[in-house]
Amino acid sequence: MQKILIIAYYWPPAGGPGVQRWLKFVKYLRDFDIEPIVYVPENPNYPINDSSLEAEIPEGIKILKQPIFEPYKLAAIFSKKKTQRISSGIIQKRKKQSFLEKVLLWIRGNLFIPDARKYWVKPSVKFLSDFIEKEDIKTVITTGPPHSIHLIGLGLKRQKSISWITDFRDPWTTIGYHKKLKLTKSSRQKHKELEKLVLSTADKIVVTSNNTKKEFEKLTNKPIQVITNGYDGAVVKTELDKKFSIAHIGSLLTDRNPEVLWKVLGELTKENEAFKEALEVRLVGVVGKEVFASLKQHGLASFVDELGYLAHTEVLELQPKSQILLLLEINSAETRGILPGKLFEYLNAKRPILAIGPEGWEAAEIIKETDSGLGLVSNDESALKNVLLEWFELYQKGELRLNPKGIEKYSRKQLTQQLANFIRWESS
Structure with a gap:
C-alpha cells in the first residue's frame, strides 16, 4: 500500500466535528490501498473530549505523538472557568468582554500567529523529517484549523521531496471570528502572507465547500478539490419523539x-x-x-x-x-x-x-x-x-x-474514495 503521513491536531479522545473528518478518512483509506500514518500531539488541550470515538480508530494504524506546548493552559489560570478557551470562549460566547478577556484576545490574535499551536511547528518538522526519510513517505497531508499545522507541512516541503496536500476544514483569513481577534494591521498582513505562502507552496489543496474553493482560486493556481464532510453508517430505525x-x-x-x-x-x-x-x-x-x-x-x-x-x-x-x-x-x-x-x-x-x-x-x-x-x-x-x-x-x-x-455521495466511504483518487492524481 502507498504510505501517507497525516498531520492533525484533533484526534480521539477529542470530541466535536473537527476530529471526525480525518478519523473517518483513516477508517476507510486502506480500502483504497493507502496506508495512513497519523501524527498528533501527545498532550493536547482539547476543549471537549469524547472517548467513544477512540473505538473507531482502525486496528493497527500507526499513530505518532510528540509533546506540544499549549499556551491556552496558562490562559486558563486567569479564567473563572478552567475549560474556557480564548479561541472560542472569549471570541464568540460573550457580547461584553472584561478588560482581561480583551487583553487575552489581543495576545491570542497578535502574538500567536497563525494560532497558539505555533510552538509545535519546529519540533514537529525536526522529528518528522527523520521519520519521512526512514519510512520512505512520499505524501504528507496537513489538516487545519489550527492553521499552524500547515506550517509543519510547509517546513517538510522545504526539506524533503514530498507531495504536500493541505486540507482546509475552514477558511483561514475569511473565517467569521478572524475579524474579532483585535489584529493590528501588521498581524492581519502576516496572516494573509502565511495563507498565500501555504496555498502557493502546497502541491494540492482540499477544501470543504465550493465557496472556499472560489476564494482560494484567487490566491493560487494549484489544484483544488472540494471534499465535503459526510455521514457514516446506516441510521438505526427508532420511534419519533411524541413531542x-x-x-x-x-x-x-x-x-x-x-x-x-x-x-x-x-x-x-x-x-x-x-x-x-x-x-x-x-x-x-x-x-x-x-x-x-x-x-x-x-x-x-x-x-x-x-x-x-x-x-x-x-x-x-x-x-x-x-x-x-x-x-x-x-x-x-x-x-x-x-x-x-x-x-x-x-x-x-x-x-x-x-x-x-x-x-x-x-x-x-x-x-x-x-x-x-x-x-x-x-x-x-x-x-x-x-x-x-x-x-x-x-x-x-x-x-x-x-x-x-x-x-x-456524502457517505464517508465515497468521500474517502474521492480523497484517494486526489492523492494519486498527478497534474499534467
Whole structure:
C-alpha cells in the first residue's frame, strides 16, 4: 500500500466535528490501498473530549505523538472557568468582554500567529523529517484549523521531496471570528502572507465547500478539490419523539443565536394552544448565556430541554428521533461557504432540516438539492412561521416525513474514495 503521513491536531479522545473528518478518512483509506500514518500531539488541550470515538480508530494504524506546548493552559489560570478557551470562549460566547478577556484576545490574535499551536511547528518538522526519510513517505497531508499545522507541512516541503496536500476544514483569513481577534494591521498582513505562502507552496489543496474553493482560486493556481464532510453508517430505525421536537446539535453561541426563530416560536405558543402543548426545543452542546436569555425573553424557557454535550454515539441515536433538525449559521457573507459537519448526519437521519442562515448559503443549496428540508434567510420571519405551521400540521397527522435523494455521495466511504483518487492524481 502507498504510505501517507497525516498531520492533525484533533484526534480521539477529542470530541466535536473537527476530529471526525480525518478519523473517518483513516477508517476507510486502506480500502483504497493507502496506508495512513497519523501524527498528533501527545498532550493536547482539547476543549471537549469524547472517548467513544477512540473505538473507531482502525486496528493497527500507526499513530505518532510528540509533546506540544499549549499556551491556552496558562490562559486558563486567569479564567473563572478552567475549560474556557480564548479561541472560542472569549471570541464568540460573550457580547461584553472584561478588560482581561480583551487583553487575552489581543495576545491570542497578535502574538500567536497563525494560532497558539505555533510552538509545535519546529519540533514537529525536526522529528518528522527523520521519520519521512526512514519510512520512505512520499505524501504528507496537513489538516487545519489550527492553521499552524500547515506550517509543519510547509517546513517538510522545504526539506524533503514530498507531495504536500493541505486540507482546509475552514477558511483561514475569511473565517467569521478572524475579524474579532483585535489584529493590528501588521498581524492581519502576516496572516494573509502565511495563507498565500501555504496555498502557493502546497502541491494540492482540499477544501470543504465550493465557496472556499472560489476564494482560494484567487490566491493560487494549484489544484483544488472540494471534499465535503459526510455521514457514516446506516441510521438505526427508532420511534419519533411524541413531542414536536426541534433539535439543535452542537455549540450554539451568541453569533448564531436565532432571534427570529425564538420570536416566531414564542408567538405560536401564544396563538396556538395545540402548538404550545406539543413544542419542545432540544439543545445539545454548549449553549451561550445570550441564547438562554433570548429564549426566556420570548417565553420559551419552559419548552427547552438542555442536554449539554453528548457523546457522538448518543447524538446519532437522537437525530433520527427528532421531528425537526435545526441548522444555524451566522448571517454574514463570510459564512456562505461554511458547511457544518452535522449537516451531513442530518441528511442521513432523514428528518426535516430547518436551516437558517445567510443568503446564498451553500448548506441551504444542498438541502434543496437533496429534498431534505428548507433553507431560509435569517430575517425571513413570514416564511419561517409558515413552514413551522405547515410542518406542525403534518406532525399532528403523523405525516411529517421526507424522502431525501442523492445523499449517498456524502457517505464517508465515497468521500474517502474521492480523497484517494486526489492523492494519486498527478497534474499534467
